[in-house]
Amino acid sequence: MLQAVLFDLDGTLLDTAVDFTTVLNHMLSERGQALQDYAAVRQRVSDGARTVVQLGFHQQDDLAGLLDEFLDRYLKQVSVSTTLFPGMTDVLNHIEERGLRWGIVTNKPLRFTTPLLAAMQLTERCSTVICPDHVTHKKPHPEPIYLACKEIDCLPVNTIYIGDHQRDIDAGRNANMRTVACRYGYISAADNLDSWGANYIVDTATDLIPLITQLHQS
Structure with missing residues (x-):
């Protein structure tokens, strides 16, 4: 589950x-x-x-x-025009309403991530934030994923990792975790998401809501 x-x-x-x-x-x-x-x-x-x-x-x-x-x-000016992706507010609310924990695993350095999350009022909501500063190896190595799971006291098998880049999917797969690829993200014309090996692909952030519901119930 x-x-x-x-x-x-x-x-x-x-x-x-x-x-x-x-x-x-x-x-x-x-x-x-x-x-x-x-x-x-x-x-x-x-x-x-x-x-x-x-x-x-x-x-x-x-x-x-x-x-x-x-x-x-x-x-x-790390957060002047930055926003949550459309529908992501509902996704985070849905996760929290179901009593699930959520966190962030990023290759963005801590000095940018910390003020960005604070400005977006997400710091107190997420259960873990893992940046390259916290690990020896960054994504696609599984070390950041493993550390995040340790911090939220959750096994990788009971967690999903959502990303918009091949290395995100590779990192999740390397950690034996189910993965979700996002077509709405920073995808180039050359990217073929079907070849990444993700367990699921979503077109919009809102598509995550029924997926999370399904996985939480199974």
Whole structure:
């Protein structure tokens, strides 16, 4: 029986791409370079900030310096336009109403995750938050998943992991956990979710509600 739900953060629980786009375009504008649209940035957020910076600045010599600047700027406006994905409020309410626990396993560093969750008023609601700072190996290694399960006192077999990237599904599978792939997330045209090996695929966040109900009752 399902006892807990774990989420990836960017592209699964929260839509952070607008803030990433804003920061990148401010930097590009200041340097007189072509701006990037939201759709292009959205497809790269799940691959990390370095990939977002490379989208705008390509392989410039000072890429490391540009990345540092990007991260510093992002930290200052980490939650200006970020929102829960449509329907996710109902999903979290549904999880809590059924007496289940939920948490976050993300590759987003702790220094960004902590203020972001606080601003979204999620800190007190989630039972665990695992970032790369807490482990030796990040996703797709199963270590973060195992640590999250330990913190919420729940076996992986009684937990599901929900994500929008191949490594999310790999991490869950590596931990012998059922997984859910999200088509509504930061999916690129090249992504074939059917090939990821997820146990379930959802088109919208709202689709998680009947799935969670089914798994909790079985």
